[in-house]
Amino acid sequence: MSKVYVAGIGATKIDEHWEKGIRDLMVEAALNAIKDAGIEKKEIEAIFVGNMSSGYLQGQEHLGSLLATWLGIPGVAANKVEAACASGGAAVHNAFLAVKSGVYDCVLVVGVEKLTDAITSDATDALIMAEDQEYVAFTGASFVALNAFVYKAYMKKYQAKQEDIALFAVHDHKYAANNPLAQYPKPITLEEVLKSPMVADPVRLLESAPLGDGSAALVLCSEKKLKELQNGDVLVELAGSSLSTEIFSVHDRTDLTSIGATVKASRKAFQMAGVEPKNVNVVEVHDAFTVLGVIHLEDLGFAERGSGWKLLKEGQLEKDGKIPTNTMGGLKARGHPVGATGVYQVYDVVTQLRGEAGKNQVDGAEVGLTQNVGGVGGTVAVNILKRVR
Numbered sequence: 001m002s003k004v005y006v007a008g009i010g011a012t013k014i015d016e017h018w019e020k021g022i023r024d025l026m027v028e029a030a031l032n033a034i035k036d037a038g039i040e041k042k043e044i045e046a047i048f049v050g051n052m053s054s055g056y057l058q059g060q061e062h063l064g065s066l067l068a069t070w071l072g073i074p075g076v077a078a079n080k081v082e083a084a085c086a087s088g089g090a091a092v093h094n095a096f097l098a099v100k101s102g103v104y105d106c107v108l109v110v111g112v113e114k115l116t117d118a119i120t121s122d123a124t125d126a127l128i129m130a131e132d133q134e135y136v137a138f139t140g141a142s143f144v145a146l147n148a149f150v151y152k153a154y155m156k157k158y159q160a161k162q163e164d165i166a167l168f169a170v171h172d173h174k175y176a177a178n179n180p181l182a183q184y185p186k187p188i189t190l191e192e193v194l195k196s197p198m199v200a201d202p203v204r205l206l207e208s209a210p211l212g213d214g215s216a217a218l219v220l221c222s223e224k225k226l227k228e229l230q231n232g233d234v235l236v237e238l239a240g241s242s243l244s245t246e247i248f249s250v251h252d253r254t255d256l257t258s259i260g261a262t263v264k265a266s267r268k269a270f271q272m273a274g275v276e277p278k279n280v281n282v283v284e285v286h287d288a289f290t291v292l293g294v295i296h297l298e299d300l301g302f303a304e305r306g307s308g309w310k311l312l313k314e315g316q317l318e319k320d321g322k323i324p325t326n327t328m329g330g331l332k333a334r335g336h337p338v339g340a341t342g343v344y345q346v347y348d349v350v351t352q353l354r355g356e357a358g359k360n361q362v363d364g365a366e367v368g369l370t371q372n373v374g375g376v377g378g379t380v381a382v383n384i385l386k387r388v389r
């Protein structure tokens with residue numbers, strides 16, 4: 001089996017892109033990644049698009065083949081991968097398998113979501129489709145409401161305080177302020193978070209990932225292809241990639257304070273990459289809501305159960321802390337264009353491993369991990385990246 005390398009990365013700024021359609025976003029990100037890889041478009045053999053709701057929101061479902069046409073490379077193998085908010089991470093995983101297996105030497109992964117300016121429906125209606133609609137639709141619950149159950153369960157079980165958990169939003173905004181692609185590049189205070197409007201008790205507006213549009217892209221290549229591209233630049237390997245599922249619905253789970261899919265996917269990815277949590281220098285967790293960031297750190301093995309918030313409070317998630325986390329702004333402040341998020345996370349970690357993160361740079365970062373969650377944990381994708389030169 002071949003090793004898999006990230007030869008190029010590209011992305012758009014995340015924003016409410018009223019002036020750009022889904023096509024503009026995808027093509028911009030893809031061309032940036034192709035240019036960064038130093039390849040010709042015609043060298044791409046397969047495309048994997050991560051997206052959750054283009055069919056529902058834009059009335060446009062067939063994104064893989066469409067992108068091939070838009071890029072002027074019809075004939076390639078084209079796929080759309082859907083795993084709700086983990087669509088991007090799942091697309092990376094599928095592309096990883098395609099190169100690892102030796103079937104393809106050069107593939108393009110594009111994550112995209114356009115939540116604002118929807119043509120056919122509303123973003124909140126689209127997002128709740130990531131739950132089991134036969135059981136949830138009639139309750140009228142939104143995605144924020146379901147995560148409010150998780151928040152309450154965590155605080156009750158571990159006697160944790162909201163002011164400690166809400167610090168995740170302050171942390172993310174601090175780093176987003178130095179990220180030119182971030183949707184909310186501005187610092188916020190804990191007081192502002194705790195006084196922001198209540199969305200679903202206890203989740204406040206400034207503890208929620210925003211609605212936004214964006215696209216990120218990667219070019220993955222095999223060892224064989226890499227020899228053609230040798231240019232002496234920093235090189236990043238996608239060394240481990242895993243996807244796992246959990247009992248789907250919140251109402252069927254006995255414990256809301258952990259996501260089994262994160263535990264399973266991360267253990268497998270760690271094994272594949274030959275690393276342990278203590279070797280990881282930079283982490284991107286799927287903090288769609290502040291409490292989730294805390295839970296993910298525990299499930300990934302970076303903190304003991306019930307103590308993820310302590311790492312945050314002690315400053316251990318800072319760029320010079322024990323486990324630098326969400327150092328480009330995380331979902332809360334870089335933004336969460338649903339099906340694109342898992343690809344943005346890899347983009348952010350590669351930026352760190354290449355030493356290109358500017359003021360947010362983690363000194364000497366060599367190993368990075370991304371964790372991307374679909375639904376309320378129904379699917380989790382974990383990708384582990386290593387700087388190899």
Ligand SMILES: CC(=O)SCCNC(=O)CCNC(=O)[C@H](O)C(C)(C)COP(=O)(O)OP(=O)(O)OC[C@H]1O[C@@H](n2cnc3c(N)ncnc32)[C@H](O)[C@@H]1OP(=O)(O)O
Nearest residue numbers: 085127143144184199205206208209210211288373374375
């Ligand atoms: C597994 C998973 O990933 S599940 C997660 C899936 N994603 C979600 O569920 C999205 C959750 N977020 C939301 O639904 C929405 O962003 C909400 C409900 C929190 C807020 O939406 P709205 O009530 O429409 O807020 P609205 O857009 O009116 O914004 C009000 C103001 O706050 C700002 N704002 C809105 N959301 C955020 C945010 N999350 N962070 C910072 N600022 C924000 C807006 O820019 C706006 O500022 P302005 O008045 O200066 O222009």
